[in-house]
Amino acid sequence: MNSARAWIVWGAAVFAYVVAVLQRSSLGVSGVEAQHLFSVSASTLSTLAVTQIVVYAGLQIPVGVLLDRVGPKVLLVSGAVVLGLGQVVVSVSAPHIGVAITGRILVGAGDAMTFISVIRLLPSWFRGPILPQVSQWTGNLGQIGQILSAIPFALVLHSQGWAPAFAGAAAVSLLAVAVLAVLVKNAPAELSVPLVASSWRDAGRQLGESLRRPGTRLGFWSHYVTQSSGTVFSLLWGVPALVGGLGFTTGEASALLALLVVMGVIAGPILGLLTARFPLRRSNLVLGIVTMLGIMWTTVLAWPGIPPHGVVVALVVVLGVGGPGSLIGFDFARTFNPLRSLGVANGIVNVGGFLASFVMMYLIGVVLDAVHGASIAAGHPTSIFAWSNFRVAFLVQYVVVGLGVVGLLLDRRRTRRSMHLEEGIEVGPLWVALSRRLRRNRATR
Numbered sequence: 510m511n512s513a514r515a516w517i518v519w520g521a522a523v524f525a526y527v528v529a530v531l532q533r534s535s536l537g538v539s540g541v542e543a544q545h546l547f548s549v550s551a552s553t554l555s556t557l558a559v560t561q562i563v564v565y566a567g568l569q570i571p572v573g574v575l576l577d578r579v580g581p582k583v584l585l586v587s588g589a590v591v592l593g594l595g596q597v598v599v600s601v602s603a604p605h606i607g608v609a610i611t612g613r614i615l616v617g618a619g620d621a622m623t624f625i626s627v628i629r630l631l632p633s634w635f636r637g638p639i640l641p642q643v644s645q646w647t648g649n650l651g652q653i654g655q656i657l658s659a660i661p662f663a664l665v666l667h668s669q670g671w672a673p674a675f676a677g678a679a680a681v682s683l684l685a686v687a688v689l690a691v692l693v694k695n696a697p698a699e700l701s702v703p704l705v706a707s708s709w710r711d712a713g714r715q716l717g718e719s720l721r722r723p724g725t726r727l728g729f730w731s732h733y734v735t736q737s738s739g740t741v742f743s744l745l746w747g748v749p750a751l752v753g754g755l756g757f758t759t760g761e762a763s764a765l766l767a768l769l770v771v772m773g774v775i776a777g778p779i780l781g782l783l784t785a786r787f788p789l790r791r792s793n794l795v796l797g798i799v800t801m802l803g804i805m806w807t808t809v810l811a812w813p814g815i816p817p818h819g820v821v822v823a824l825v826v827v828l829g830v831g832g833p834g835s836l837i838g839f840d841f842a843r844t845f846n847p848l849r850s851l852g853v854a855n856g857i858v859n860v861g862g863f864l865a866s867f868v869m870m871y872l873i874g875v876v877l878d879a880v881h882g883a884s885i886a887a888g889h890p891t892s893i894f895a896w897s898n899f900r901v902a903f904l905v906q907y908v909v910v911g912l913g914v915v916g917l918l919l920d921r922r923r924t925r926r927s928m929h930l931e932e933g934i935e936v937g938p939l940w941v942a943l944s945r946r947l948r949r950n951r952a953t954r
């Protein structure tokens with residue numbers, strides 16, 4: 510536990526996750542080329558992105574059940590193979606959009622096998638308060654894949670063309686297969702807890718048990734409310750809103766997406782420390798992040814006219830904290846589930862953010878079209894990506910995330926009730942705990 514070998518296994522697994530994020534985000538930087546090669550509309554292109562995320566989210570629970578039955582290594586290697594195959598298919602797809610969609614479905618499927626397998630490895634190799642930290646480093650370092658697709662991948666795409674760029678990306682997945690096969694092991698030899706379920710029936714039963722635990726659902730809602738806004742922004746609507754609506758250049762928009770990743774790397778270790786130090790206050794951290802997101806979105810959307818660039822940058826900074834915030838969801842899964850059913854519990858949690866993301870991506874598109882249509886009908890035609898249209902479309906987030914906050918509060922109450930009944934632990938409201946601590950500090954002075 511926490512040994513040099515543990516760090517080697519972790520490094521190899523994180524490398525595979527970085528490569529998965531590179532493949533996932535490679536389409537985002539190829540939009541212009543894709544539109545040209547396949548001669549499709551912007552909405553067909555966005556369907557390509559949404560399909561990939563739907564496949565990813567839809568496979569989380571089946572992959573979680575598989576994880577508890579066969580262990581993370583098989584799934585990590587299979588994920589890297591499927592990701593590589595998907596990118597090979599995309600590389601030879603032009604001019605057939607159907608072939609490109611098939612390739613991206615494979616990318617979504619391979620991607621679905623990667624992150625929760627890496628997270629499932631951690632409690633087998635690390636113990637103690639370092640676990641939330643390692644989980645934060647895993648999630649946030651993985652996002653370097655987005656920078657790899659925005660810079661080296663985009664460079665190859667623009668200099669060598671579509672087929673070499675995607676074939677090159679596929680080759681990187683082949684490298685990941687080799688690294689995983691050689692360096693990753695499911696658990697150290699001394700781990701005495703049985704790592705996998707003894708039968709498929711047991712693995713399926715664990716899914717029901719995990720879903721019934723309010724702590725797993727608390728993890729699901731935590732992931733749902735924190736990660737969705739940033740994912741929608743970085744994977745689809747951020748660049749059109751920044752460039753088409755708010756007057757940023759494409760270079761500035763890319764820099765802002767990179768800032769979002771950097772913020773995650775900065776905020777992640779701080780959230781990891783707070784999670785380990787105040788385990789009974791993890792939901793308060795989540796609610797604090799959602800409140801910050803609400804305040805920043807309201808400031809930007811309520812600003813009369815176009816908000817100043819500084820205010821938009823502040824929004825991006827807060828969006829960047831949402832990613833590491835969502836990793837608190839996996840900490841709930843880990844502490845409220847036994848190790849043998851952690852795969853499926855992580856799968857349930859990971860559906861949260863991606864479910865909310867694709868619902869919002871789709872609804873924002875629908876509202877944009879509707880408001881744009883209304884402006885034409887009223888005789889004041891606007892560009893579809895005008896800020897006045899985004900201002901209305903982004904309101905969708907209050908409804909989707911608001912529902913998540915209600916779910917979170919309900920499952921937090923259930924979780925606290927079962928902690929009280931089963932372990933005698935009582936978690937009072939935050940303000941009561943804070944005023945007690947203040948009084949205690951005064952008394953000891």
Ligand SMILES: N[C@@H](Cc1c[nH]cn1)C(=O)NCC(=O)O
Pocket residue numbers: 620624625648649651652736773831832833835836859862
């Ligand atoms: N929320 C992400 C992880 C993260 C960390 N910082 C930014 N994002 C997550 O849950 N990811 C799952 C995945 O497959 O990437």
